Amino acid sequence: MFELIIQSLIYGIIISAVYGILAMGFSLVAGIMRILNLAHADFLTLGAYIAYWLWVFLSLNPVLSLPLSLVFGFVFGIVSFRLLINKVAISPDSALIATFALSGAMQESMKLAWTPNYRGLPWTMGSISYSFLTLPTTYIVTFIANIAIILVVYMITFKTFFGKAFRALTMDRSAAALCGVNVNATLAYGFAFASALAFTGGNLYVVYASSGIHPYMGSGLMIKAIVIATVGGMGNPWGALIGGIFIGLLEQLLPVTVLKLFPTVEPFSFTPFIYLLIFLIVLIIRPRGLLGGRV
């Protein structure tokens, strides 16, 4: 029992870092553009498939292909911003519908490109054991890469002019424009930055996805990203990280602890219900989220 809980805790921390990366980009776009990008998780799926292809064709493992994925994500973000997002961002509702449709279009084209079968990559490096704990080495390497990405995001947010600009945009767009922030360029780069984050998140997710990746996994991840971003405070990437840890731990720990007390309940289906319930409660009590307002 105790071993199981510790093991779940460690898996929870590992997976919550990926959720953090996923929700950070979503929250960032929500903050600077005031729209919800419902296709964000499908960007992650596309990133995962690119990591899969880089593995199949160039035999690059997902951590080595991170820089390539970053570039792909940035280019994809710029292109989709110029072609679609920029034009529908005028009203939140039309942006919502357009990104919902974009999500459907991406899922369907990924289905046509890679078939709906589950795909995984057989990347193994043995495992590390310490008393009762056993972890695949690939998880640890990927986790370190994940933390590195989060640190890079931290540096960009707080140490560069671009970071300052998009934080200013989150607070007040017209005031930021008056202070000399190039609004259009910052929006485009911000969206591309979020998209690149999602693509790298896909690279990391492909390692952890135990049953493999499939074109429609974006729908489930999108709901998670929305919950995480709302719990943490929509528009605040750091809130998203905290929300990610919260949801990741909840998802791993609930089935082995509290839900064990209710034998009739099927734990792995009931856990999502609990965090969706928490989401609704947060919505009622504190719609701004845990870190809402502070960027």
Place this chain on the structure above:
Amino acid sequence: MKVNKNSYILAGVIYAILVVFSLISSAYAELIYSILFLMVLAQSLNIVFGFAGLVNLGHAAFVGIGAYTFAILSSQGFNPYIAIFLGGFSSCALAFVIGFIVFRVKEIFFPIATAILVTAIPYFIIGTGVAGGYYGITLYLYVGSVYNPYILLFILLVLSIIITLITFRMTVSPFGYALKALREDYDAAETTGVNAFRCRLIAFVLCAFFPGVAGGLMAFKTFWVTPSGAFNMMYSGEAILVTLLGGSGSVFGPIIGSLIYEILKDVLMRNVPGFQMLIFSLLVIVIVLFAPEGVVGYIKDRSKRVSKILR
């Protein structure tokens, strides 16, 4: 103000054509059934989405609740034709609770909260195993003996006509104007004395009744409900697509939209199977970018005379 008489005649003609086609052959009846099913979903969505301007992604949840209410009641020995309508009332109750919570917080959370609803309820059903859990409820034993496709078609037709009449009323009634005012400028509408919370809640609860009944009909027709089949995001997506395609906020928009959509879907599934969802997703993007008013809006812009009839 009054609605132009010719508008009523046009709606009557469309419904008459649908009825005639459904009586010609059973294959047409199937097509008309799916057209009317989607029409009911889209028209009820239109009240919230078109008139009140709230993006409601939760229509699938109402369909699911209606289907489950129908399945549970009729498996307990209830008369299926009464259980269908009780499904509508249970989805109204759900809409009331959710609307009560959501309309008090910021508007940006409305689409999210309704989308969450669609995903949360199936997890609850599968997790706790109520109402058959993952495997759902098979209904043939309970309702198979009284099943008649033409009665279901008739119920859908009546529902659709009722919503059409409600929507006609809304284009000229104070309530409809209040919703439109809230859509255009929330603060200004509230300042002039529109009770935003109450108006939106009424519209939301009203529009939840019809998908609930449609869900019951869906369960009746397939004799089977499952969590993933009943609470399927497809219903929300299709309803939004059809409303946008026809023209949101207009009476004839959802009607024309669902006619075009179902016929197009039929043609596409025959000719390019597997591509239809991609084509429809791209179609939504094109509509949002280039014709936000839909087919009805496009025709209205071209001709003054038609725009009087085509509301």
